[in-house]
Amino acid sequence: MRNKFNRFQLKTFSVIAASLLLAQSAWALDPFTLRDIRVEGLQRVEPGTIFASLPFRIGDAYSDDKASTAIRSLFSLGLFKDVRLEVKGDVLVVIVEERPTVADVEFVGTKEFDKDVLKKALREIGLTDGQPFDKSLADKAEQELKRQYINRSMYGAVIVITVTPIERNRVNLTFSVTEGDVAKIKEIRVVGNKVFTQSTLRNLFDLDTAGWMTWYTKSDRYSRAKLNADIESMRSYYLSRGYLEFKVDSTQVAISPDKQDVTITLNITEGERFTVSGIKLNGNYLNREDEFKSLVTIKPGEGYNADTVAETIKAFTEYYGTFGFAFARVDATPEIDRANNLVSFTLQGDPSRRAYVRRINLSGNNRTRDEVVRREFRQFESSWYDGDKIRLSRDRLDRLGFFTEVGIETSEVTGTPDQVDLNVNLAEKPTGNLQLGAGFSTADSVSLTFGIRQENVFGTGNYLGIEVNTSRANRQLVISTIDPYFTADGISRAIDVYQRTNRPLDGQGGDYGLRTTGASIRFGVPFTETDTVYFGSGFEQLTIQPGSNPLPVTYADYARQFGFTSTSIPLTVGWTRDNRDSALVPTRGRYQRVYGDWGIAGDARFLRASYQIQQYIPLNKQYTVALNGELGWGKGLNGRPFPVFKNSYSGGLGSVRGFQQGSLGPRDSSDLAVGGPKKITLNAELIAPFPGTGNDRTLRIFTFVDAGNVFAESSPYRFNDLRASFGVGLSWISPIGPLRLAIANPIRKKVGDRTERLQFQIGTSF
Secondary structure, three states: OHHHHHHHHHHHHHHHHHHHHHHHHHHOOOOEEOOEEEEEOOOOOOHHHHHHHOOOOOOOEEOHHHHHHHHHHHHHOOOEEEEEEEEEOOEEEEEEEEOOEEEEEEEEOOOOOOHHHHHHHHHHOOOOOOOEOOHHHHHHHHHHHHHHHHOOOOOOOEEEEEEEEEOOOEEEEEEEEEOOOOOEEEEEEEEOOOOOOHHHHHOOOOOOOOOOOHHHHOOOEOOHHHHHHHHHHHHHHHHOOOOOOOEEEEEEEEEOOOOOEEEEEEEEEOOOOOEEEEEEEEEOOOOOHHHHHOOOOOOOOOEOOHHHHHHHHHHHHHHHHOOOOOOOEEEEEEEEEOOOOEEEEEEEEEOOOOOEEEEEEEEOOOOOOHHHHHOOOOOOOOEEOOHHHHHHHHHHHHHOOOEEEEEEEEEEEOOEEEEEEEEEEEEEOOOEEEEEEEEEEOOOEEEEEEEEEEOOHHHOOOEEEEEEEEOOOEEEEEEEEEEOOOOOOOOEEEEEEEEEEEOOOOOOOOOOEEEEEEEEEEEEEEOOOOEEEEEEEEEEEEEEEOOOOOOOHHHHHHHHHHOOEEEEEEEEEEEEEEOOOOOOOOOOEEEEEEEEEEEEEEOOOEEEEEEEEEEEEEOOOOOEEEEEEEEEEEEEOOOOOOOHHHOEOOOOOOOOOOEOOOOOOOEOOOOOEOOEOEEEEEEEEEEEEOOOOOOOOOEEEEEEEEEEEEEOOOOOOOHHHOEEEEEEEEEEEEOOEEEEEEEEEEEEOOOOOOEOOEEEEEOOOO
8 A cells, every 4th residue: 555655656746847847848938039128117217227227138139047137137226016027029028016106204293303303314214205115114214213212212102104105106104103201210220339339339420310400411311322331431430449350240221111210230340459560661662662651650559540541551652643653552461460459561562554644534514614624634634644733633623612522533544554534523513602691780670782693604614793782871783703714824814893882871970972983903823723913903983972961070081181082093912822622611721811902093092901811620520610810901101091991891790790790990970980991800610510410511500709800090909909709600501602690799899889699691701
């Protein structure tokens, strides 16, 4: 029975095999010469696209192999759902079914993201208006949108895609989003710590549990990238305090079933604390061992500090870079004595090969023109790589104030071992600045000023400022423009045109006015990378406008001696040195300025000078001490007194907070504050993050102590006459410019001083 069954199977297999062979011979085509090629089923795709993808032409031989190649080629275009080839005699008919095209993409229910941001994310994966559509692309788009929401800690977001066919084989896509609530960090735990407390380690993190300011900082939203950064901060904290073998054993992130709470657990091993026993150099140090040794910050006998090791390696690498060795490698190899908790280091230096910069690539300067960025570079293309010049270029870009982030990365050129490219990554900030100033006092209620400036007009790097004040007491129109590269060598040109009319407040002498009309031009010549000398000239005309009441004594005396209209033609000269780490939020460095004014012609003859210095001292990552000092002096020439309309003023924001703006100093018999040619201003601030914002630098608080005053020409500087105040303030890098608000309490004042507790201003520093 079994043998009969086997014989039956054999016969059956033989019949099937024979059938397949007959079918194959029936389907196979003998090669023939194409007389014509026709295409059917096209709606929007051009016929030329089809013909360009076919591996044959009319008159060529056609075979099954070429047919298979043609079908694969047409499908690879991504334009068709189906492709068929039919042979009618010696004519080939290509029948295609096009994929629908995306007509429009719409979002419903999106509140967390701007729709343009989501459209850009989908555009990057190939889903946008006018592109072919298929189901796999829709699935990919859904995953991309979910990824965007996960990055914002919105794990419960639900996305439903609706595909609506419309005429001409097109579809509208609607992404209906139910965002849900943001998942908040409920708990952060560090397990295994013995030396440092939980609170100490938690203060190192940017991530945090929910607090009263997390609505602003969003630090309670989980982010893998932020968690990795926090882990590195903790690792650096331990390594900089001697714990050489510190490690993070595991990281656990748990999300609650309702996707609303996130719990983070970090398991660590602290290890023992090590002391440095010695350092030695090994390798090729370009016969400059003594110079390299002077760069070593690792000190034997002190606790191991990863920061000093990193600083030494960085200093060595940068010093190699000054000689063109872009690929220099420095390794700090530790030799650990665990029995005595000692570690010694061997610094192995390898300069590798010299390199020069092939190309400087810019990205992120969507508004600022390339030439504005490139003219700040001191490292040039097709020249030897110089680490000092690259760092200087980065600092110069940062000091422009146009960018919130400036990063320069070096990448090797494939196939060319002695060349590198510099990739400059920029993040622009709004350079338009709306300036508002306000103060409040019981005597004068609220006072306001207004101004608009643009530091990067049309991306050219030029400055344009317009200041308008329409108040009754001070009417002014000031137009200023600065071209920082008036010449190719970096000489700047500044032009100011202004008209100001000042009238007294009620009870200060009547309704007289002082109208000043003028224009000036000045040039800035850079002598070093941080030093610039300025010089220029101008013309100014002052008119004293009497009112219905008698003029104040000061102005009446001046008009009686020199007339109601005075002109002056001053020459100006100045010098600045700026090596701060940032123009927007400085934390270290110094700024100095010297300015001189000499009235050489006209009715007003005078000499005026001032000196200002600012110093920023970082105490740690969060706290900064800021100091400011300013000294002014003036004297009348040719037997004339110093012009009253050139006086300096003190009081208020920018000088001594807690006193009314410009109210300090000498007063005439009509109780009008007339200022003076001599001025002293001293400020000190301790700047810290706003409570609850962690390490955020855009919102900070500060405490301050101010002192200062102005003095008449005939009076000496008297420190006993200085007014002083202290208080607290808020600093915020707002979308319309830096805002500073101060609540001040005068601690040194005299009878008659006009105080002002609350003051704020947008667009000012001290």
